[in-house]
Amino acid sequence: MPDDPADPADPEDPGVPDDPARGLPRAGDGAAWVVDLDGVVWRGGEPIPGAGDAVALLRGAGGRVLFASNNSSPTLEELIERLRVAGIAAGRDEIVTSGMAAAEMLDPGGHALVVGDDGLMEALAARGVHATRATHDRTGAAPVFDAVVVGYTKRFDYDVLAIVADAVRAGARLIGTNEDAVLPTSGGLLPGTGAILAAVATASGATPVVAGKPHQPLATLITERVARIAAVVGDRPSTDGALARRLGVPYALVLTGVTTRAGDDLDPAPDFVGKDLRAVAQAATHGHAGSR
Numbered sequence: 252m253p254d255d256p257a258d259p260a261d262p263e264d265p266g267v268p269d270d271p272a273r274g275l276p277r278a279g280d281g282a283a284w285v286v287d288l289d290g291v292v293w294r295g296g297e298p299i300p301g302a303g304d305a306v307a308l309l310r311g312a313g314g315r316v317l318f319a320s321n322n323s324s325p326t327l328e329e330l331i332e333r334l335r336v337a338g339i340a341a342g343r344d345e346i347v348t349s350g351m352a353a354a355e356m357l358d359p360g361g362h363a364l365v366v367g368d369d370g371l372m373e374a375l376a377a378r379g380v381h382a383t384r385a386t387h388d389r390t391g392a393a394p395v396f397d398a399v400v401v402g403y404t405k406r407f408d409y410d411v412l413a414i415v416a417d418a419v420r421a422g423a424r425l426i427g428t429n430e431d432a433v434l435p436t437s438g439g440l441l442p443g444t445g446a447i448l449a450a451v452a453t454a455s456g457a458t459p460v461v462a463g464k465p466h467q468p469l470a471t472l473i474t475e476r477v478a479r480i481a482a483v484v485g486d487r488p489s490t491d492g493a494l495a496r497r498l499g500v501p502y503a504l505v506l507t508g509v510t511t512r513a514g515d516d517l518d519p520a521p522d523f524v525g526k527d528l529r530a531v532a533q534a535a536t537h538g539h540a541g542s543r
């Protein structure tokens with residue numbers, strides 16, 4: 252059955268379809284490939300072999316690459332350095348994060364109380380938002396915040412929860428960078444941003460709005476950056492795949508991250524499955540004069 256994306260009876264079959272380019276557009280014409288980072292370009296801090304070649308293939312064929320990550324922790328310079336280590340030269344305008352999307356939800360000059368790391372603080376500052384990290388040492392009258400913004404961080408405890416829940420009850424919007432429940436690591440699953448956001452939502456009684464994949468704020472940021480999108484490439488159907496559906500473009504699943512085999516249970520179903528980013532790029536550039 253060559254059209255069957257996976258044979259569930261065969262644990263060795265990763266479910267990669269036989270037709271190498273089925274469901275994928277050809278790279279070229281300046282259309283952008285929206286490429287996830289964690290589980291696609293690197294995993295657990297280590298570059299995934301072939302990712303650098305893949306980006307060179309797509310660019311060589313005339314495609315653009317826009318990296319889109321739900322991880323709001325690293326700063327732009329940190330992301331550019333990690334990409335460089337992976338063999339990819341990227342400019343600041345070629346990266347979008349859930350932190351940037353969250354920042355876009357606030358007006359310049361607004362005030363945000365933040366649970367999150369440096370990348371989120373940087374994104375808010377770049378937007379012109381006055382960002383204050385939620386800390387234990389609260390003195391004097393609490394200022395009025397337009398929003399509580401929750402991103403990934405390990406600096407979170409009961410006292411911080413109490414402070415930000417207070418701010419939400421006082422009228423601040425509750426914004427999450429993303430809602431991923433868990434963070435896969437080489438040592439197992441760790442609590443993700445969604446777990447922190449759920450704690451704040453429960454303690455404050457508010458319903459959060461979420462900025463990152465697959466939600467509209469990051470989709471809007473992407474369409475503001477690039478005129479045309481070829482496809483979304485990522486390891487997580489619930490975020491990368493659903494983002495592709497929202498953008499109305501094909502979804503290419505790679506098996507180097509949280510999803511390790513294709514199957515009928517994936518939602519949304521990918522339009523293409525590659526074992527890694529290089530396989531996606533090779534399929535998208537097959538037959539192109541500019542490809543290697």
Ligand SMILES: [Mg+2]
Nearest residue numbers: 287289290486
């Ligand atoms: Mg990923």
